[in-house]
């Protein structure tokens with residue numbers, strides 16, 4: 001049955017970003033009822049949301065409506081989820097004290113659906129103890145909150161207060177509408193992520209374009225589905241998700257050693273890290289000096305690093321599931337199949353990194369899952385969270401076989 005989500009927009013500059021969210025929800029067959037506060041209509045017009053949601057936008061408590069006898073109660077009862085985004089400091093305060101002087105605040109009080117609040121405001125307003133106390137009170141009453149992102153804000157200062165990425169809000173909505181199955185309960189999954197780094201000297205190193213996003217999404221998805229997760233991470237700018245065992249590492253050899261030590265404890269191992277294939281044969285003890293005129297040449301001798309998955313694949317235990325990635329620039333399927341065999345994997349997630357919307361430093365990926373049993377499943381362009389879900393679905397189907 002189609003799910004119905006109320007999107008409550010309050011007065012904040014991020015209100016315009018909700019157009020993307022409404023559009024994404026609609027495209028994914030979720031019915032959206034947009035409710036705006038008076039202040040929100042000053043930032044973006046209801047017409048935008050009427051066009052995107054395909055239905056009238058609600059903002060006036062007193063206006064009669066044919067669809068519901070008592071509008072705020074009728075809407076509140078129909079919702080599967082109410083999202084307040086952006087949630088201003090003022091609206092959060094109103095929610096805390098149960099004020100109900102406009103349509104959105106009455107719906108908040110009247111609904112029994114889960115409510116997701118996504119604050120977005122100036123850093124000082126957000127960090128103000130009044131706002132923080134209000135948020136704590138609301139959390140203790142069962143309201144869900146998303147932390148704002150940190151960055152440059154519309155008011156010119158930098159700090160916490162930005163609306164999280166629409167993709168992340170969308171993910172939260174999907175999780176609340178369809179709580180993930182606990183199909184990895186009792187299983188331990190180890191995933192590696194990020195780029196490995198190989199020292200040249202004490203200040204320089206060789207790394208690559210791996211951002212860690214794919215591996216971190218896999219770790220999060222596995223956590224959500226009940227697994228115990230070990231995240232072995234090379235360099236990345238991402239925050240490790242709470243609730244897992246986080247092991248930061250530097251080079252490929254260290255990553256390999258850590259994973260070998262933990263291999264026997266794991267039911268599932270996924271290699272999503274961008275492991276460097278070479279390291280500097282002899283890293284310098286001191287910083288390598290340059291000559292003043294810049295004419296010097298520096299030749300580094302590189303030697304191979306261990307292939308981590310191949311090493312683990314060689315001592316794979318019965319029933320252990322191992323998954324690798326194959327980022328290719330040509331002959332994707334054949335190269336991926338070779339990796340599947342040489343690394344003793346159960347399936348490979350192959351992608352052509354030359355395609356737009358695939359590969360490194362990108363929020364989306366276009367992948368093909370190639371299994372040992374010969375099954376080849378090509379997936380459309382998806383967010384990395386969606387790819388992570390597809391990978392875990394495949395792992396679960398193998399565990400159940």
Ligand code: C5P
Nearest residue numbers: 271272273275306307308309324325326
């Ligand atoms: O052989 P290639 O580097 O393309 O294989 C990619 C897969 O192998 C990825 O899953 C990656 O994490 C893993 N890998 C590894 N150790 C290496 C190189 C790649 O585990 N030294």
